[in-house]
Amino acid sequence: MVVVMQERATDEQVQRVIAQLVEMGFDVHRSTGALRTVIGAVGGNRVGDPRLLEVLEGVQEVLRITEPYKLASRTFKPENSVVTIGDVRIGGDEVVVMAGPCSAENEEQVEAAAVAVKRAGAKVLRGGAFKPRSSPYSFQGLGEEGLRLLRGAADRHNLKLVSEVMDISQLELIQRYSDILQVGARNMQNFTLLRELGHARTPVLLKRGISATIEEWLLSAEYILAGGNTNVMLCERGIRTFESYTRNTLDISAIPVVRKLSHLPILVDPSHGTGLRDKVAPMARAAVAAGADGLLIEVHHDPDHALSDGAQSLFPAQFDRLMAELRIIAPAIGRSICLEPVARRGWGV
Amino acid sequence: MSLDELRRKIDALDERIVELLNERAACALEIGHEKKLAGLEVYQPSREAEVLGHVQRINMGPLDDEAMKRLFERIIDEARRLERIADAAQQNESAE
Numbered sequence: 001m002v003v004v005m006q007e008r009a010t011d012e013q014v015q016r017v018i019a020q021l022v023e024m025g026f027d028v029h030r031s032t033g034a035l036r037t038v039i040g041a042v043g044g045n046r047v048g049d050p051r052l053l054e055v056l057e058g059v060q061e062v063l064r065i066t067e068p069y070k071l072a073s074r075t076f077k078p079e080n081s082v083v084t085i086g087d088v089r090i091g092g093d094e095v096v097v098m099a100g101p102c103s104a105e106n107e108e109q110v111e112a113a114a115v116a117v118k119r120a121g122a123k124v125l126r127g128g129a130f131k132p133r134s135s136p137y138s139f140q141g142l143g144e145e146g147l148r149l150l151r152g153a154a155d156r157h158n159l160k161l162v163s164e165v166m167d168i169s170q171l172e173l174i175q176r177y178s179d180i181l182q183v184g185a186r187n188m189q190n191f192t193l194l195r196e197l198g199h200a201r202t203p204v205l206l207k208r209g210i211s212a213t214i215e216e217w218l219l220s221a222e223y224i225l226a227g228g229n230t231n232v233m234l235c236e237r238g239i240r241t242f243e244s245y246t247r248n249t250l251d252i253s254a255i256p257v258v259r260k261l262s263h264l265p266i267l268v269d270p271s272h273g274t275g276l277r278d279k280v281a282p283m284a285r286a287a288v289a290a291g292a293d294g295l296l297i298e299v300h301h302d303p304d305h306a307l308s309d310g311a312q313s314l315f316p317a318q319f320d321r322l323m324a325e326l327r328i329i330a331p332a333i334g335r336s337i338c339l340e341p342v343a344r345r346g347w348g349v
Numbered sequence: 350m351s352l353d354e355l356r357r358k359i360d361a362l363d364e365r366i367v368e369l370l371n372e373r374a375a376c377a378l379e380i381g382h383e384k385k386l387a388g389l390e391v392y393q394p395s396r397e398a399e400v401l402g403h404v405q406r407i408n409m410g411p412l413d414d415e416a417m418k419r420l421f422e423r424i425i426d427e428a429r430r431l432e433r434i435a436d437a438a439q440q441n442e443s444a445e
Binding site: 011012015018019022025027028029030031032034 | 423
């Protein structure tokens with residue numbers, strides 16, 4: 001890190017900073033300027049808190065050069081991480097689409113969604129059994145019955161399953177049914193849950209918190225990685241801004257930023273990102289064009305009667321069309337998307 | 350003096366500087382050892398200020414005092430690093 005001293009900082013103040021840095025195990029590179037002194041600190045045992053320096057007298061600012069997350073950082077692992085679940089690889093050349101209803105409601109609805117998303121080329125079925133709703137009076141999910149329905153539909157249609165875990169108490173149960181454990185935006189900084197997921201070996205899809213910076217998000221991923229679970233995927237799902245037209249502001253720029261900072265796969269959820277059905281397809285196209293490794297999209301056979309998030313769920317026909325469009329976009333940036341099932345039906349040939 | 354001769358002179362001077370720097374570093378290491386035995390801190394700002402004041406006092410130019418101070422700050426920073434490395438190596442040994 002670099003410690004910039006104030007103009008006219010005294011020698012004693014500079015000495016106190018150096019003493020603190022030496023104490024913290026840093027090698028010091030002083031640079032005494034005509035107006036101010038800049039102190040470079042290299043190495044260090046990383047146990048000291050950099051804020052100890054910021055509060056010393058005469059210090060203008062302390063600039064950190066290295067990222068606070070390590071295992072999640074591209075410096076630590078330069079090549080992209082690929083999460084493999086059976087024959088599905090996330091983070092490789094192929095853009096993987098996960099789609100399905102917001103929550104499992106009944107057998108008919110889950111089956112209809114699985115048929116629709118499989119036909120369009122999705123590889124993973126999404127669906128919630130435990131729903132973190134903003135209001136305690138909204139539909140809370142079917143629980144284990146929902147998981148059973150989702151697993152059955154996924155198996156019948158050769159899809160993998162991603163479902164949300166809200167609490168440590170549900171972890172064991174959901175792991176039994178689901179191939180991927182989703183951590184929702186509201187739980188991104190539930191550090192006890194993250195620690196527990198670190199001890200699991202099931203892949204984790206970590207959504208970005210509603211007002212989390214990218215650094216905080218990567219630090220949350222670090223919790224899971226530090227526990228030994230290396231199968232972590234990130235998912236941008238929109239952040240809260242002053243704009244109220246859309247439900248959240250989908251941060252497309254997070255894709256190239258995360259790809260630069262981290263080796264972890266980055267997915268995008270344009271359904272929660274916008275909250276509006278007609279905005280889902282444009283943002284999904286933008287996400288793939290920007291380099292997302294996958295998408296998480298809500299599809300419902302009858303969105304108008306959905307028990308949750310109907311307004312942001314696509315009709316199956318809209319999802320079909322979107323997938324066809326993505327098949328044109330992905331190759332433009334050297335990616336592929338659901339080649340086999342679609343080619344057989346002669347789309348875009 | 351020709352350019353070549355001047356460059357040869359610079360090389361010869363550099364050789365002396367390197368030798369002197371290493372001689373100084375070895376001396377700093379010994380001091381570090383003594384400081385450790387006496388239980389003194391690695392970083393002693395008052396002593397560093399003395400050293401910097403001394404080199405500025407004896408400086409005759411053409412380098413100005415500030416330049417001399419910056420050069421010696423760098424030398425001291427590196428000596429402190431050497432002390433830390435030697436100290437860590439010794440701690441490793443005694444740990445084994």
